[in-house]
Amino acid sequence: MEEHLEHKVKGKAEKFFRGFFKVIFMIIAAIIFLLLFGYGFMLLWNWLMPDTFGLPVLSYWKAVGILVMAKILFGNFEGKGHKKEKSKSHQFSKPRKWDTCKSDFSKWEFYDAFWKEEGENAFEDYVKRNQEEKNH
Numbered sequence: 120m121e122e123h124l125e126h127k128v129k130g131k132a133e134k135f136f137r138g139f140f141k142v143i144f145m146i147i148a149a150i151i152f153l154l155l156f157g158y159g160f161m162l163l164w165n166w167l168m169p170d171t172f173g174l175p176v177l178s179y180w181k182a183v184g185i186l187v188m189a190k191i192l193f194g195n196f197e198g199k200g201h202k203k204e205k206s207k208s209h210q211f212s213k214p215r216k217w218d219t220c221k222s223d224f225s226k227w228e229f230y231d232a233f234w235k236e237e238g239e240n241a242f243e244d245y246v247k248r249n250q251e252e253k254n255h
Contacts, residue, residue, distance in 0.1 A: 157183040 161182035168174040177185070 157186060160186055 158179060161177055161179050164174075164182055164185075165176050169176050
């Protein structure tokens with residue numbers, strides 16, 4: 120009986136240490152990946168940007184700082200595979216605003232003529248109405 124408990128405890132400890140070392144390995148691998156990614160970004164920036172746009176050459180830490188700032192401003196670097204996909208039945212259930220705009224795009228050819236003929240007067244009337252409502 121004691122051997123069975125000893126074996127069970129030994130197995131749990133082994134499992135714990137394996138998991139622990141896997142987590143440590145993943146953290147170290149992620150750090151190495153991020154360091155290499157920053158270095159690659161720095162090399163690419165210093166190769167293209169100074170000559171193309173007249174921007175300064177970056178040090179490693181400035182390049183990493185730009186990557187962090189880009190992540191903060193523009194979101195994460197996840198690809199399409201990480202986003203939640205909608206079910207196909209939900210995608211086609213109702214038209215999106217953009218789809219209706221694309222289908223009505225042919226109407227825009229009349230916009231310039233409308234603005235010249237009626238747009239300015241219509242806008243002046245609109246401003247007058249709003250000013251009158253504001254004054255009353």
